[in-house]
Amino acid sequence: xxxxxxxxxxxxxxxxxxxxxxxxxxxxxxxxxxxxxxxxxxxxxxxxxxxxxxxxxxxxxxxxxxxxxxxxxxxxxxxxxxxxxxxxxxxxxxxxxxxxxxxxxxxxxxxxxxx
Amino acid sequence: xxxxxxxxxxxxxxxxxxxxxxxxxxxxxxxxxxxxxxxxxxxxxxxxxxxxxxxxxxxxxxxxxxxxxxxxxxxxxxxxxxxxxxxxxxxxxxxxxxxxxxxxxxxxxxxxxxxxx
Numbered sequence: 001x002x003x004x005x006x007x008x009x010x011x012x013x014x015x016x017x018x019x020x021x022x023x024x025x026x027x028x029x030x031x032x033x034x035x036x037x038x039x040x041x042x043x044x045x046x047x048x049x050x051x052x053x054x055x056x057x058x059x060x061x062x063x064x065x066x067x068x069x070x071x072x073x074x075x076x077x078x079x080x081x082x083x084x085x086x087x088x089x090x091x092x093x094x095x096x097x098x099x100x101x102x103x104x105x106x107x108x109x110x111x112x113x114x115x
Numbered sequence: 116x117x118x119x120x121x122x123x124x125x126x127x128x129x130x131x132x133x134x135x136x137x138x139x140x141x142x143x144x145x146x147x148x149x150x151x152x153x154x155x156x157x158x159x160x161x162x163x164x165x166x167x168x169x170x171x172x173x174x175x176x177x178x179x180x181x182x183x184x185x186x187x188x189x190x191x192x193x194x195x196x197x198x199x200x201x202x203x204x205x206x207x208x209x210x211x212x213x214x215x216x217x218x219x220x221x222x223x224x225x226x227x228x229x230x231x232x
Contacts, residue, residue, distance in 0.1 A: 034220060043119070043207060043223035044158075090157065102148075103221060105158040 002027045002095045006106035013081045014114050021076040021109045023091030032094035033074040034103065035065055039087045047089075050074060061085070081113045117142050117212050121224035128198050128231050135194045136227045138208030143188035145211070148221065149181070152205040161206075164191045198231045205229075 003026045013019045025031060035047040048059025055067045065076045074091060091106040118141040128134050138147065149161040162170040162183055170183040184192045195202050208224040 036223075041225070043121075043225040044209075044221075046220040046222065049220055102160055102163070103158075107157045 002093065002104050004091050004093050004104055004106035006089075006091055006109045008109050009107075010110045010112060012112050012114065015083050016080050019078050019081045019085070019111065019113070021089050021091075021111060023074045023076065023106060025072050025074065025091075025093045027072075027093050027095045027104075029096040031096060033065075033067060034092040034094065035059065035063070035074075035076050036090045036092060036105075037061075037087045038090065038108075044090065047076070081111075083113045083115055086111055086113045117144060117210055117222045119208055119210060119222055119224035121206075121208050121227050123227055124225065125228040126230070128229060130199055130231060132198055133194055133196045134198065134229060135192050136206055136208070138191045138193070138224055140189045140210050142212070145188070147185060147191045148209045148211075149183065149191075149193045150207040150209060150223075152207060152226070154204070158207065161193070195229065198229070200231045203229060203231045 005024045007022055011021055033050040036044040037047050038044050047063050048057050048065055050057050050067045056064060058064045063076060063078050065074055067074050088108050088110050090108050092103040094103055120139045122137045147164045150158040151161055152158045160173050161176045161181055162172045164170045164183045164185040166185045166188050180196050182194045205226040205228050207226045209221040211221055
């Protein structure tokens with residue numbers, strides 16, 4: 001079955017410190033991978049995606065993610081966290097056998113950045 | 116990027132009634148999707164709505180419960196029929212920008228939060 005795992009319900013980090021939000025996937029073939037962020041009372045916003053090429057992709061708001069095929073992971077990172085980064089983060093995969101029409105989401109990780 | 120507007124943003128409904136959620140996109144899009152986000156849970160795809168054809172429903176979702184319309188390339192509606200408290204959720208409209216069928220990011224509306232009493 002196709003699935004996405006975000007093993008941490010919540011990640012706490014102090015402002016200015018680096019942050020990592022973990023994501024692993026279980027999908028046959030070569031999926032496309034995405035990160036979305038959801039601020040309180042808002043819809044999801046696209047952060048970044050991996051389609052092909054360089055394993056390190058850069059996205060909005062200074063975020064980046066590293067694709068690791070051998071570990072089937074796509075962890076989200078930022079070198080220096082801001083309090084305004086506090087939000088709910090979703091990892092998602094676009095399985096190839098769906099014709100690239102669907103996204104399968106992880107359960108989300110709440111990021112809390114303290115001042 | 117496309118801007119998606121949903122109405123209503125929230126509503127409180129009585130058991131047994133139906134509610135229609137409207138989704139308007141500010142540009143023409145081929146594919147629109149309806150997701151459900153239950154409290155404390157991830158997003159679950161309800162159906163894919165393409166203009167000019169019947170919506171395609173995911174396992175566990177049926178047309179009688181969640182009828183969908185897609186009259187043109189910028190608009191869609193989702194109706195939650197005969198509601199029960201278990202339907203209390205956030206319903207999200209999304210669209211894939213562009214007309215191609217290849218991979219691409221989705222854009223989401225701000226969601227419609229339904230509470231069924």
